[in-house]
Amino acid sequence: MKATIVALVLLVAGALAPVIFAGQPYALYVLTLALCYAIPAIGLNLLYGYTGLVSLGHMGFAGVGAYTTAVLMKDVGLPFVPSLLAGAAAAGFVGLVVGIPCLRLRSHFFIVVTLAVGMILFTLFNNLDGLTGGAEGLPGIPRPQGFAIGPLEVEFRSLTGFYLLAFTVTTLIFAFQYVLVRSDFGRSLSSVRQDETLAAARGVNVFGHKLMAFVLSAAIAGVGGAMKVLFLRAAAPLSFELQESINLVLMLILGGAGYLIGPIIGAVIFVGLPEFLRIASEMRLIFFGFVLLLLARFAPRGVCGLAEAAYKKRFDREEAVGIAHS
Amino acid sequence: MVSPILEVSGISKSFGGIQAVDGASFSLGQPGIYGLIGPNGAGKTTMFDIICGRQVPSEGEVRFHSERIDGQKPYWLARQGLARTFQECRVLPEETCLDNVLFAAQDKRLGGELWQTLTRSGKARREAEAEARRLLRLINLERYADQPAGALSYGQRRLLEIVSCLMSKPRILLLDEPASGINPTLLNTLRDFLVEIYEETKIVFLIVEHNMEFIMSLASEIIVMHQGRVLTQGTPERVQSDKSVIDAYLG
Numbered sequence: 001m002k003a004t005i006v007a008l009v010l011l012v013a014g015a016l017a018p019v020i021f022a023g024q025p026y027a028l029y030v031l032t033l034a035l036c037y038a039i040p041a042i043g044l045n046l047l048y049g050y051t052g053l054v055s056l057g058h059m060g061f062a063g064v065g066a067y068t069t070a071v072l073m074k075d076v077g078l079p080f081v082p083s084l085l086a087g088a089a090a091a092g093f094v095g096l097v098v099g100i101p102c103l104r105l106r107s108h109f110f111i112v113v114t115l116a117v118g119m120i121l122f123t124l125f126n127n128l129d130g131l132t133g134g135a136e137g138l139p140g141i142p143r144p145q146g147f148a149i150g151p152l153e154v155e156f157r158s159l160t161g162f163y164l165l166a167f168t169v170t171t172l173i174f175a176f177q178y179v180l181v182r183s184d185f186g187r188s189l190s191s192v193r194q195d196e197t198l199a200a201a202r203g204v205n206v207f208g209h210k211l212m213a214f215v216l217s218a219a220i221a222g223v224g225g226a227m228k229v230l231f232l233r234a235a236a237p238l239s240f241e242l243q244e245s246i247n248l249v250l251m252l253i254l255g256g257a258g259y260l261i262g263p264i265i266g267a268v269i270f271v272g273l274p275e276f277l278r279i280a281s282e283m284r285l286i287f288f289g290f291v292l293l294l295l296a297r298f299a300p301r302g303v304c305g306l307a308e309a310a311y312k313k314r315f316d317r318e319e320a321v322g323i324a325h326s
Numbered sequence: 327m328v329s330p331i332l333e334v335s336g337i338s339k340s341f342g343g344i345q346a347v348d349g350a351s352f353s354l355g356q357p358g359i360y361g362l363i364g365p366n367g368a369g370k371t372t373m374f375d376i377i378c379g380r381q382v383p384s385e386g387e388v389r390f391h392s393e394r395i396d397g398q399k400p401y402w403l404a405r406q407g408l409a410r411t412f413q414e415c416r417v418l419p420e421e422t423c424l425d426n427v428l429f430a431a432q433d434k435r436l437g438g439e440l441w442q443t444l445t446r447s448g449k450a451r452r453e454a455e456a457e458a459r460r461l462l463r464l465i466n467l468e469r470y471a472d473q474p475a476g477a478l479s480y481g482q483r484r485l486l487e488i489v490s491c492l493m494s495k496p497r498i499l500l501l502d503e504p505a506s507g508i509n510p511t512l513l514n515t516l517r518d519f520l521v522e523i524y525e526e527t528k529i530v531f532l533i534v535e536h537n538m539e540f541i542m543s544l545a546s547e548i549i550v551m552h553q554g555r556v557l558t559q560g561t562p563e564r565v566q567s568d569k570s571v572i573d574a575y576l577g
Contacts, residue, residue, distance in 0.1 A: 182443075183444075185436070191429060194419060195416050195419075198416040198417070200401045201400050201409075201410055203401050203494070205435075212436060
C-alpha cells in the first residue's frame with residue numbers, strides 16, 4: 001500500500017520533471033542520462049537482487065543492444081520500436097549463448113566469467129570497424145521519429161521530448177520487472193537466491209530459472225544501452241567498457257538490490273549527485289568508493305534498505321505508543 | 327500383483343575406495359511409515375541421496391510406481407510427487423511462513439509459472455491460502471504466518487519444512503533425521519504430528535533416523551542397513567529381536 005503511494009508519487013514527479021526543471025535543461029539532461037542507466041540497472045537487479053547472481057559485464061550486453069538498435073535505425077532505416085525490440089532480442093540472445101555454458105559454474109567463477117565476457121564484448125565493439133565503427137563509434141544515430149495524435153504533436157528531437165520517451169521506456173521496464181518479480185517465476189528466482197538446494201527439492205529447475213533470468217536481464221540491459229546511444233546520438237565502445245559495468249553494480253548496491261525501486265534510485269543518485277556536487281569525473285570513483293565503504297558498514301541494503309529500516313522504526317514506535325495509550 | 331510404491335533393487339555406490347552402498351534392495355509395498363536405520367556408515371544417507379536424486383548410483387535401479395527414477399534430477403523428482411526434508415533443515419529464511427508453505431504448492435515449470443500467475447483466480451488463491459493456514463495451524467505456527475521463517479526456532483523450522491512438503495501434495499515423503507536437534511518434549515509432539523499427517527494423507531513416509539526410541543515407536547516397518555547392505559526389513563518388534571541387527575549395532 002505504502003509502496004504503491006511511493007510509486008505513484010515518483011511516477012507523477014517523473015512525468016512532471018520537464019516542468020519542474022523548466023529553466024534548467026542541464027538537470028533534465030542529467031536525469032535523462034540517469035534513466036538510461038536505470039534501465040540496465042533494473043536488468044541487473046533481476047539478476048543480482050532477486051536471483052543472487054552477480055554480473056560484472058552487464059554493460060557489454062547493453063552494448064549489444066545499443067549497437068544493434070543503432071545499426072538498424074541508422075543504416076537499415078527501421079523505425080524506433082522494432083529496432084529497440086531487436087536490440088533487446090540481440091542482447092538476450094548473447095545472454096543465452098553466454099549463459100548456457102557459464103551458469104553451471106559456481107557463483108564466484110561465474111562472476112569472473114561475466115567480467116571476461118564484458119571485456120570480450122568491449123574488445124569486439126572496439127575492433128569490429130565495419131559493424132561498430134571501431135574506436136570512433138557510430139555517430140549520427142537518428143532520434144526516433146515523432147508522431148501526432150490529432151492536434152498533439154509528439155517529438156523526440158528536443159531534450160524534453162526525449163526525456164519523456166526515456167521516462168516512458170523506463171516505466172514500462174519497471175512494470176515488467178514488477179510483474180516478473182511478483183509472479184510465481186519471481187518467487188522461484190528468489191528461492192534460488194535463498195537456497196538453491198531447497199529450491200531444487202521443491203521442483204525449481206535451478207539452471208533453467210537462472211538462464212531465464214540471465215537472458216531477460218541481458219535483454220533489459222540491451223534496451224538501456226539502446227536508449228543511451230539514442231540519447232547521446234552516438235555509439236562509442238567507451239560507453240560499454242568494464243568501468244561502466246562496475247558502475248552499474250555500484251548503482252544497484254547504492255540504491256538497494258532486491259528492491260523494485262532500488263536501481264532507479266541508485267542510478268539517479270550515482271549519475272546525478274556528482275553533477276550536483278560538481279565533482280570532477282575523475283574524482284567520482286574516489287567519492288563513490290568512500291560512499292560504498294560507508295554503505296557496507298551502515299546500510300548494506302542501500303538507500304532503499306535504509307529507508308525501509310527508518311520507516312519500520314518509526315512505525316514500530318507509533319505502534320508501541322498506541323499500545324501504551326490504549 | 328500391484329507394483330510396489332518404491333522399489334530399490336541392487337543399488338551400489340562407491341566414493342573413491344569406499345563402498346558406501348553395496349547391492350542394497352528393499353521395497354515399500356503400500357502406504358505406511360517406514361524407518362530406515364543403521365549404525366554410522368551403514369549407507370543410509372547415501373541411499374537417501376540416491377532416492378532423492380542427489381547421487382547417481384553406480385549400479386542398480388530405483389523405481390517409483392514402477393517408473394525408473396534413479397539418476398533423475400531433484401527438481402524432476404519433486405515434480406513427480408517426491409517431497410523431502412533435509413537433515414540440516416532448510417526453509418526460505420526471507421519468506422514468511424505462509425509464503426514458505428504456499429511456495430511448495432506452486433507449479434514450478436518455467437512456462438507454467440507465468441501462466442499460473444496470470445490466470446489464477448481469486449478463489450484458487452484464497453483456497454491455497456486457507457489450506458496453507460490450516461497446515462500452519464497443525465503445527466501451531468499460524469500466529470507466525472506473516473513472520474519471516476528465518477526468525478523461527480530450529481524446531482519450528484523443522485515442522486515448517488514438513489508442512490511445506492505436505493502442501494505440494496506429495497505421493498511420497500522422505501524425512502532425513504527429523505528428530506535430530508529436537509528436545510525430548512517436542513519429540514513427542516513431532517511423533518504425534520507425523521502420525522496425524524500420515525493418517526490424513528496415507529502416503530509413504532520414508533524416515534532416516536538415528537533416534538531408535540523415536541523411530542521404533544513411530545514406524546510400522548523398519549529397514550535396517552549395515553555396511554552398505556540391507557540387513558533386514560520388518561516390524562519394529564521383529565527387527566529389535568533380530569540377532570543380526572543386535573550384532574550389527576553392538577558389534
